[in-house]
Amino acid sequence: MAQVRLHRLVKNYDETPAVRGIDLDIADKEFVVLVGPSGCGKSTTLRMIAGLEEITAGDIIIGSEVVNDVPPKDRDIAMVFQNYALYPHMTVYENMSFGLRLKKVAKDEITRRVENAARILDISELLQRKPKQLSGGQRQRVAMGRAIVRDPKVFLFDEPLSNLDAKLRVQMRTEIKKVHQKVQTTTVYVTHDQVEAMTLADRVVVMNGGLIEQVGTPNELYHFPRTKFVASFIGSPAMNFVPCTIEEAAGTLRVRLSSDLVFPVPQDRTQRYRAHIGKACLMFGLRPEHIVEQRSHIEPNQHAFEVQLEVTEPMGMETMVFFVLAGTELCGRVNPNAGAQSGKRMKLVADLGNMHLIDDASGQVL
Ligand SMILES: Nc1ncnc2c1ncn2[C@@H]1O[C@H](COP(=O)(O)OP(=O)(O)OP(=O)(O)O)[C@@H](O)[C@H]1O
Numbered sequence: 001m002a003q004v005r006l007h008r009l010v011k012n013y014d015e016t017p018a019v020r021g022i023d024l025d026i027a028d029k030e031f032v033v034l035v036g037p038s039g040c041g042k043s044t045t046l047r048m049i050a051g052l053e054e055i056t057a058g059d060i061i062i063g064s065e066v067v068n069d070v071p072p073k074d075r076d077i078a079m080v081f082q083n084y085a086l087y088p089h090m091t092v093y094e095n096m097s098f099g100l101r102l103k104k105v106a107k108d109e110i111t112r113r114v115e116n117a118a119r120i121l122d123i124s125e126l127l128q129r130k131p132k133q134l135s136g137g138q139r140q141r142v143a144m145g146r147a148i149v150r151d152p153k154v155f156l157f158d159e160p161l162s163n164l165d166a167k168l169r170v171q172m173r174t175e176i177k178k179v180h181q182k183v184q185t186t187t188v189y190v191t192h193d194q195v196e197a198m199t200l201a202d203r204v205v206v207m208n209g210g211l212i213e214q215v216g217t218p219n220e221l222y223h224f225p226r227t228k229f230v231a232s233f234i235g236s237p238a239m240n241f242v243p244c245t246i247e248e249a250a251g252t253l254r255v256r257l258s259s260d261l262v263f264p265v266p267q268d269r270t271q272r273y274r275a276h277i278g279k280a281c282l283m284f285g286l287r288p289e290h291i292v293e294q295r296s297h298i299e300p301n302q303h304a305f306e307v308q309l310e311v312t313e314p315m316g317m318e319t320m321v322f323f324v325l326a327g328t329e330l331c332g333r334v335n336p337n338a339g340a341q342s343g344k345r346m347k348l349v350a351d352l353g354n355m356h357l358i359d360d361a362s363g364q365v366l
């Protein structure tokens with residue numbers, strides 16, 4: 001087991017920058033997920049840690065050793081890819097033990113490790129089968145088993161679930177989490193799926209354009225995004241954004257979304273937002289779950305407003321409502337029994353205690 005440090009890590013492919021100088025400290029036993037849109041440099045980062053890609057500048061430190069020039073096979077790392085490429089002519093047992101046999105590990109030690117990994121992954125019954133006799137999820141487990149038996153310092157996963165159907169993906173996500181709780185190997189996991197990132201990670205690293213936007217626990221990123229990019233990337237349906245201005249009237253600070261819609265700024269934010277009175281280029285951000293139907297009891301930071309619903313989408317446990325405010329489409333999440341109907345007017349409340357104020361020019365949350 002080991003910690004992993006990336007220090008000012010850079011990768012250019014010819015003239016194309018893929019990773020533009022990232023710093024990241026991953027603790028021993030930690031499960032870190034790199035997430036971000038296609039092309040943001042996730043796989044490149046992972047492949048540099050594995051040693052499959054030469055680094056342009058910076059350092060990679062595994063344990064206490066700088067591994068920049070250490071070949072992949074000597075880094076003591078196991079990688080699981082999207083295409084797990086099991087050998088079709090070998091049984092599950094042979095597939096899982098292949099790497100150990102190459103390394104000339106003693107036979108009973110191999111048996112012990114394979115049986116132990118099979119137990120952890122719940123595939124003990126499948127050891128004598130060939131890959132074609134397995135389901136997609138079972139094959140994925142075998143691929144993980146192959147990594148576990150090597151007892152590496154670090155696990156690297158690159159989108160290991162993207163070949164599975166949606167239901168199996170959710171199942172395997174839970175399995176991967178359970179496996180990590182058992183073996184506790186330091187793990188770096190790449191996905192472009194923010195839900196997968198949130199559910200698996202101790203800490204999530206949001207990447208964008210070859211840089212790290214923010215690192216934090218899933219809850220930190222969700223509730224305290226530092227940039228508009230993170231605010232909009234994390235969470236589904238995505239956060240609502242409306243252009244706004246901050247104004248002061250009769251000693252109270254207010255956020256104005258349109259000529260006839262203005263909300264008071266919560267007390268604990270007045271200090272912070274006062275500097276932005278009258279500024280152009282501000283955005284108001286609020287997640288859909290902080291726009292709900294008006295109830296008999298209104299909480300301190302909740303403020304009512306009325307809208308014309310354009311579309312409603314019943315999801316069972318809740319109903320999504322869509323409406324236009326100051327030319328922008330917004331989404332709220334209301335109780336399925338709240339009587340939301342497309343084309344009808346509805347009284348909603350916005351929970352300003354969860355609002356975000358964003359400088360749209362710099363992309364920073366204020
Ligand atoms: N071998 C290569 N040669 C040239 N450019 C490359 C090479 N591999 C990746 N790139 C470029 O580097 C950037 C980062 O690619 P990378 O594969 O790390 O993205 P990613 O975040 O893993 O994306 P995805 O979610 O699509 O897998 C992209 O602009 C890509 O086009």
Ligand SMILES: [Mg+2]
Nearest residue numbers: 042043044158
């Ligand atoms: Mg990739």
